[in-house]
Amino acid sequence: MNKIRLENISMSFGEKIALDDINLEVEKGKYIVILGPSGAGKTTLLKVIAGLFKPKKGHIYIDEDKNITNFPPEARKIAFLPQNYALFPKKTVWENISFSPKIQKLPNANELIKEFLLMVHLTDRPDAYPHELSGGMKQRTALGRALATNFSIMLLDEPLRALDARLRLELRNELKSMVKDLGFTVFHVTHDQEEAFSLGDTIVILNQGRIQQIGKQEELYRNPINEFVASFLGEVNKQYSNIKVKTSSVHRDGFDYIANLENDVKIKLYSNKLFEIDQKILLIIKSESIKIITIKKENKPAIGIKKYDSNDNNIELKLNTEKSNWFKGTILQKYYLGKYTNIEVKTEGFSDNKGILTAKLSSRKAVKFEPEDIVWLQIKPEHILII
Template sequence: MSEPLPLVASEVWKKFDGVTAVSGVSLELGEGETVALVGPSGCGKSSLLRMIAGLDGVDGGKIRLQGVSVDDGQSRVMPEDRSIGIVFQEHALFGHLTVAQNVGFGLRAQSRSARRARVAEMLALIELPEFSDRYPHELSGGERQRVALARALAPGPTVMLFDEPFASLDQNLRVQLREQVAQVLDSTNTPALFVTHDPREALALGDRIAVMRAGQIEQVGVPEEIYRHPLTMFVASFMDEANFLSITKDGSGWSTVLGAVDQSSEGHFVAMVRPNDVAFVSDDSGDAKIQRCDYAGSHWLLRVRLRTGDEVVVLAEPDSRATVGDRGNLGLRPGAKQVVVRQS
């Protein structure tokens, strides 16, 4: 018989003052796996995390940890008895305790020698071994968040939960810290649910990504699947810039202004293509005209209008000589495909 999964949420519901925050969500977390739960503010992702943590109870459905029910709407295990580690956006360290005392706070049932050894192990893991006697006010924001991670990991939780832990940090520090967090989770083989509103963060951290919208999970898959093969317009545009093109049918099949698409039936569908999958080729008699050029350092984003009225965003090389008003033709780059997605 296979081992039970670290986390299974089944058809979970939650309402606040009559307003549905989480609507029948099901989600699984495998051993050693990191799932990034991503979506816009107010979509219910933090509400789901709080129910998994035990901070709020479910109104319906069930949550199981290692196969054991911890909340089914009738019987609920309290947070302190769930073997879960949590890291929030606010570092929530105890200001009157040293770094070592903060990290060892959840180890008070252990002997002094065992506690000291575990604290030293955790501080080495987050690469702050020399910071044991410092206080939180003596640390940078990134250092405080690493200490919060060590404190959450110290008791050896079944599952780690992260709720927007890097939101208050600047971009460079966010990238550095998420790499360190990923390394720590890998080295400890700790399963983790990582809540974020940043799609780049989700792509970088998640073994799988769950995209949430209006209280429901719209798609779950590995990062490449979510990015390259979204199921809906919402998922496609939330994860990154996307072009959506009308699909028409003629005697030879279904197509857009960029060529043929694979579509089996009529319905509310459009074709999606990423800007880096489209090429602009200069031609004075071409059907496309550049309306705007936005420089992004590593590339240009060309906003191009076709004679059909369709507008397409094209990613061009940083040394591109294209300018507003240039005419040309659009085509798919070698190997690129248009993906049919549901309108949403």
């Protein structure tokens, strides 16, 4: 099998549309991650590919023109790992994993089974039955069984869901290496962005049964196509606005804009897309793109700000506004998240979320900021996405 192609796949359950005009082409050996929230249609899509559901409309092709839309599951030679594991309850771990190799009478079946037991960390439990296993062990047994089918297309529905954090990370790395070595084509469903970005050759973002965007990790993160993708792939601040000034950028290809915020506050923007004067826009500001600078601390200027009025007791900083937006605000809360800390700042001009912007800083840098501190928020025009 060289590739798999989905054309205009649609599926519904009564009045509820589960899949809506899905078009996707995947080359042999690629690791595709289908990413989306619960209820997006991810599992339904896998079941359609596996032959467990028949689409209401559309076709599935293997190897350019082999139409398998009406093939039963067993004729498709596609391995499917469901969320509920579907293990044989009266068979041991070894027997579950060896089921397909034995049926296919593979000459090196025992060696393959040993390899997969090692890969899924179950070499010490080959004789255990499913009822004797933890949830994570059951999941690893099901993963080993799917790998052992030796089918060139694999459908994995949340395969790392029940594992603890350490094992999930370890198995994640091994999983991609293993399927790459075997030349498998993989459709991997998850709702976890980190898992998706670490595994996928290509990411397919699904929501409400429709493909929202397909692309590489950096492309999706830096250039989300709509509000849903931007919000789903990170912590963002959102603000509706209107374009008021448009000029061709002097220093780069594209356009410089000025838009209005609340209380006549202006914000500078940059985009290589063309927007018109008075056009309503949505601004997306990723939390990690906001820099916080202290205005006043022990009657000294903020670190890194060299120009200030030393005669002013409040130390009014003279900021370089040519290349950045600066917004004055007051810190409301800090939320320590381990490596990172989220800082909520009440600031001028922004009306969405009650005027609160969230900045995501490394916890090392966030130590110096406390609630009630008055600060400047620096946001560069190129770090603001316009939708």
